[in-house]
Amino acid sequence: MLESRNLAERIYVALDYDSLDDALRLVGQLGDGVRSYKVGMQLFYKTGPLVLERLHSEGCHVFLDLKFHDIPNTVAGAASSATSLGVSMINVHAAGGFEMMKKAKEAAAETAQALGIPAPLVIAVTQLTSTNQQMMNEQIGIPGSIEDAVIRYAKLAREAGLDGVVASGRELRAIREACGDQFVTVVPGIRPAWAAANDQKRILTPADALRAGAHKLVIGRPITHAADPREAVTRILEEMGELS
Numbered sequence: 001m002l003e004s005r006n007l008a009e010r011i012y013v014a015l016d017y018d019s020l021d022d023a024l025r026l027v028g029q030l031g032d033g034v035r036s037y038k039v040g041m042q043l044f045y046k047t048g049p050l051v052l053e054r055l056h057s058e059g060c061h062v063f064l065d066l067k068f069h070d071i072p073n074t075v076a077g078a079a080s081s082a083t084s085l086g087v088s089m090i091n092v093h094a095a096g097g098f099e100m101m102k103k104a105k106e107a108a109a110e111t112a113q114a115l116g117i118p119a120p121l122v123i124a125v126t127q128l129t130s131t132n133q134q135m136m137n138e139q140i141g142i143p144g145s146i147e148d149a150v151i152r153y154a155k156l157a158r159e160a161g162l163d164g165v166v167a168s169g170r171e172l173r174a175i176r177e178a179c180g181d182q183f184v185t186v187v188p189g190i191r192p193a194w195a196a197a198n199d200q201k202r203i204l205t206p207a208d209a210l211r212a213g214a215h216k217l218v219i220g221r222p223i224t225h226a227a228d229p230r231e232a233v234t235r236i237l238e239e240m241g242e243l244s
């Protein structure tokens with residue numbers, strides 16, 4: 001059976017705040033229970049690297065979620081700059097294509113080597129968990145099933161040398177079949193039965209996502225908007241533990 005500590009290591013709590021104080025207050029509240037955090041655009045564009053320095057000084061791992069999507073040269077530069085901040089994981093949009101992803105991975109590896117620091121995992125966002133089948137087909141104009149689109153993105157990311165993908169829990173089995181067990185899956189759109197879906201469309205409970213083979217879960221509002229965030233983490237870990 002997985003120990004609770006190991007289960008906690010599989011959660012990235014999304015710090016979607018616009019102030020450093022609010023973010024650090026939550027980190028303080030969660031204490032040793034959670035040591036991995038996701039910093040996204042809202043917080044990073046407000047605080048810059050300061051939030052990363054503060055999280056690293058507390059011994060936390062950081063997934064810097066800036067979802068790069070631009071021409072290969074620009075994304076390579078962004079990946080290099082992000083790597084120099086010492087984060088554990090960065091992401092790009094798979095829709096940016098093979099060359100963009102390959103250059104991002106190479107730039108991260110080269111910069112890490114030059115600085116003598118561990119290279120971050122570089123992963124690709126497939127189809128956002130806030131989209132459903134109809135939105136993808138009719139608004140965005142991608143034909144076919146979401147699963148097929150996600151698998152196409154995942155295979156392209158793997159061919160480009162990336163370490164894994166961000167996807168909803170619903171596509172995990174197909175991703176594993178297409179890309180193997182070692183290809184990292186990072187899964188947002190996590191909603192315990194007691195939490196609101198908000199703007200997420202392709203959701204799974206924490207336990208179901210683990211059962212489907214998720215390596216890491218990204219969880220924001222079910223924890224950050226809970227009346228008692230620490231209790232929310234405990235409930236989620238209990239739910240995750242029940243499947244082992």
Ligand SMILES: O=C(O)c1cc(=O)[nH]c(=O)n1[C@@H]1O[C@H](COP(=O)(O)O)[C@@H](O)[C@H]1O
Pocket residue numbers: 014016040065067091125127128129130166167188189190198200218219220221222
């Ligand atoms: O790349 C991501 O992290 C991401 C990809 C995706 O497809 N869906 C998604 O929700 N995310 C992020 O995961 C987090 C989910 O937050 P909650 O919906 O509050 O749990 C947010 O910070 C999103 O930016």
